[in-house]
Amino acid sequence: MTVTDQAIEKIKEMIVRGTLQPGSRLAAEAELADQLGLSRSSLREAVRALTAMRILVTKQGDGTFVSGLEPHLLLEAMTFAADVSHGHTARQLLQVRRLLEPPAVALAAGRLTDRQLAELRGVLDRCATAATIEEFIDLDIEFHRTIADSVGNPVLSTLLGILSTHTQRLRIVRGAIPPPPAGDARTTTPREQAHREHEAIWRALLARDAHLAAGAAAVHVAAVEDWLADGTPIDSAPLDTITPGRSEP
Template structure:
């Protein structure tokens, strides 16, 4: 194992064991390096890596702190991996989305307020206009995020956002010849909205399953030889 990886593991062990609690300040560099049996260079590399993962947070002029370690914030570091996913990896992400999103939509059917439903209606009306592909994708993301956020679980919201990023959605819609893909997606969104208005959790979940399955189908078609 590389020295930097060992340093990362040692700091993580301190956090997991409770020696460093969420929000606590790390000892000064010299003391921590001595405590962990590391060189200061290795410690710096480890701190940089853990900062990128949002496990540590540097504060200008005040040292480095353990972050609040909120799961939804830590999960956001996965977004880049989802953004650059292609082929089988992208398909696997959509499979996981197909497992989670229908359940989130079913839960939302009983939790969406009238304000939420009005927001969804506004999003749908805007998406039906002659907007460019970037705006359509932004509205698509906003539609699903509004539904997921109504459940009140930021971990779930973050996971669903990661499982289908802006870049991934744009690539799929373009690969599926964006006009038909947009029309189909809009019809499916309208159907989901009507089910949510009726507070029909089972129907909303079923429609969400069909919707994500259609996205999977577009991805498979775009990846097939001689297409796209």
């Protein structure tokens, strides 16, 4: 363990023990370094690392404080890992998403208000006419986020957002498998396939059918898993085509 890692662990230990409470201000650098038996440079590096993890918050001219330590905020540090995931790692993230999202959608079936269902309908209608793939994915994210947020668990919402980030979705679509031979009527675009799956989820939610909603969500995520299982490199093919049974997230 490096000196900086030791410094990080010492500060974290103070937080775990309750010596430092959420929102409390850290002692001045020289005082804290002496208290922990650290050099000021090691302490500085540890503070930078813990700030990046959202465990600490630095306020210009006011000092360094322990953050609120809300789990959903701390989890956001994982977003970068999802953004840069490739191959086997990307598939593992999707497997976790498949474990979490269907039950979340099932819970949402009993909690979405009529207003939220109408908002989801509006999102789907805009998806159908989105001018670019980037706009479509923005709406796709809004669709899934609205459903997850209705459950009322910010940790769950954050985890689901991390498991399928904007960057990851774009990369998956850009890795779409090249189209079948010309004239093959089975060809469908990723947007069309994803839109059908979104519609199936919405219809189940509208019917307040938790089991059907969970099944539609599972099919939606499994379609992406199935495509990635083919091993086609991400970002290797056109945006506008995908083989039947495959989908963007």
